[in-house]
Amino acid sequence: MNNQFQHDVASVWENCLQVIKANVSEQSFKTWFEPIVPFRLAGKTLTIQVPSQFFYEWLEENYIHVLRRALDYAIGRDGQLEYSIIIDTGGDRQPPIKVHVPTTNSPEAAEARQKAAADPKKQTPHPPKGPDTSELDLFLNSNYSFDNYIEGDCNRLARSAGMAVAQRPGVTSFNPLLIYGGVGLGKTHLVQAIGNHIKGHYHDKFVVYVSSEKFTNQFINAIKSNTLQDFTDFYVKVDALILDDVQFLSGKEKTQDTFFHIFNHLHQSGKQIIMTSDRRPSELQGLQDRLLSRFKWGLTADLQQPDLETRIAIIQRKLQAEGIYIDAGVIEYVAHSVNTNVRELEGVIISLMAQASLVRRDIDLELAKNVLKNIVSAEEKEVTIDTIQEVVADYYDITIADLKSKSRKKELVYPRQVAMFFAKELTDLSLKSIGYHFGGRDHSTVIHAIQTISDLMEQQDAVKEAIQKIRSNFA
Numbered sequence: 001m002n003n004q005f006q007h008d009v010a011s012v013w014e015n016c017l018q019v020i021k022a023n024v025s026e027q028s029f030k031t032w033f034e035p036i037v038p039f040r041l042a043g044k045t046l047t048i049q050v051p052s053q054f055f056y057e058w059l060e061e062n063y064i065h066v067l068r069r070a071l072d073y074a075i076g077r078d079g080q081l082e083y084s085i086i087i088d089t090g091g092d093r094q095p096p097i098k099v100h101v102p103t104t105n106s107p108e109a110a111e112a113r114q115k116a117a118a119d120p121k122k123q124t125p126h127p128p129k130g131p132d133t134s135e136l137d138l139f140l141n142s143n144y145s146f147d148n149y150i151e152g153d154c155n156r157l158a159r160s161a162g163m164a165v166a167q168r169p170g171v172t173s174f175n176p177l178l179i180y181g182g183v184g185l186g187k188t189h190l191v192q193a194i195g196n197h198i199k200g201h202y203h204d205k206f207v208v209y210v211s212s213e214k215f216t217n218q219f220i221n222a223i224k225s226n227t228l229q230d231f232t233d234f235y236v237k238v239d240a241l242i243l244d245d246v247q248f249l250s251g252k253e254k255t256q257d258t259f260f261h262i263f264n265h266l267h268q269s270g271k272q273i274i275m276t277s278d279r280r281p282s283e284l285q286g287l288q289d290r291l292l293s294r295f296k297w298g299l300t301a302d303l304q305q306p307d308l309e310t311r312i313a314i315i316q317r318k319l320q321a322e323g324i325y326i327d328a329g330v331i332e333y334v335a336h337s338v339n340t341n342v343r344e345l346e347g348v349i350i351s352l353m354a355q356a357s358l359v360r361r362d363i364d365l366e367l368a369k370n371v372l373k374n375i376v377s378a379e380e381k382e383v384t385i386d387t388i389q390e391v392v393a394d395y396y397d398i399t400i401a402d403l404k405s406k407s408r409k410k411e412l413v414y415p416r417q418v419a420m421f422f423a424k425e426l427t428d429l430s431l432k433s434i435g436y437h438f439g440g441r442d443h444s445t446v447i448h449a450i451q452t453i454s455d456l457m458e459q460q461d462a463v464k465e466a467i468q469k470i471r472s473n474f475a
């Protein structure tokens, strides 16, 4: 079929469309194929540009066979498809992301699948001897699910990629799937949810969740007890391997060698590999290049600090699960005050519930403030917004209520601006949250305040000195 057509990208895509049109409904064609832009033809690999992550997944989920047929016709059996995805990240904070992903339907992947299907042993894998499987199962915690994994701008890509992998393990091009993000941002929860989903939907699949630390220890024990072969045999029979916190393998050369071997074996047999890391792959020092380069075969997605809306949704969800009602104002206050990570947010909620039950009272704003004060000052000596307001009010001999009031009196406006200035400097609250703590002002007011104080400090020594004096109270 190859030579029949001119091999420029537009005509190849045109030929694909002919096949597709004959195979899908008109509505589907309009919705899913017309928006596609043929992007590049390199050898036998056709790259098409799709408008979103979701779009890509939808194509892979629903039209992969049609696409394969179209490629067969337009390029030949060895034709390959690659996507270039323009991901709208939803926020204006980040530009759209472009990801290039090969399709799952490459001949090698298809072959591996066929082989696996033809091999009865592989269809119903029995956990072989090796590390104790019941013990491994214990590490799949059924409390972690997609249902209770709140979606937000901070995790959308990672969550949807995770979902795609959970639904079709080993078959999507997200292999390996690497999720990275700081501590407490939900990596373990997400990959556990993937594992649970696979286990729940594919009863014959052998899913293993293991932390990199545990993996390393198992490896060391296997060497000591001369059972390295059993160790490797065990892992190469897994259908979905979840390795949490791969950064832990840093500098552990021997463990990496073995993992490399296992990785290759699994990948070649179309098995799913899912990993997490606390930093992006390019910052994973101490990991072998050959491993890192394999991580790039699949998809790397990050988790970011939860945005305000996500924080609110997480708090609500948690309270709902506990059957506790809290006033929306208190939820908002907590969401505006804890913005580091989800684990900390959960810690605050748990303390709140504990306090409320101890002192037998409802969770109100006052209780929330007390709890937050204790937690924040105990954990790290970060200055709280309350402290800033107290110190500044004290310095200018006004009240905290004055700082939060709507009054435009000059003798209140200035201290208020000073307090906002310190809130920006000393906490990591967003402008929006700072505004919230000053009587519900919007972020532009906060920007203006910060700008005003910065300008004044440059222009007037007296202001500069005053600011330094106040600052010394926080040290």
Ligand code: ADP
Pocket: 148, 149, 150, 151, 155, 181, 182, 183, 184, 185, 186, 187, 188, 189, 190, 314, 342, 343, 346
């Ligand atoms: P990490 O592994 O990245 O350090 P975890 O997965 O342990 O973080 O998450 C910390 C806590 O926050 C867990 O209790 C988890 O259930 C919760 N969590 C994280 N992200 C979410 C989310 N999007 N929705 C609900 N709970 C979350």
Ligand code: MG
Pocket: 187, 188, 189, 244
């Ligand atoms: Mg974790």
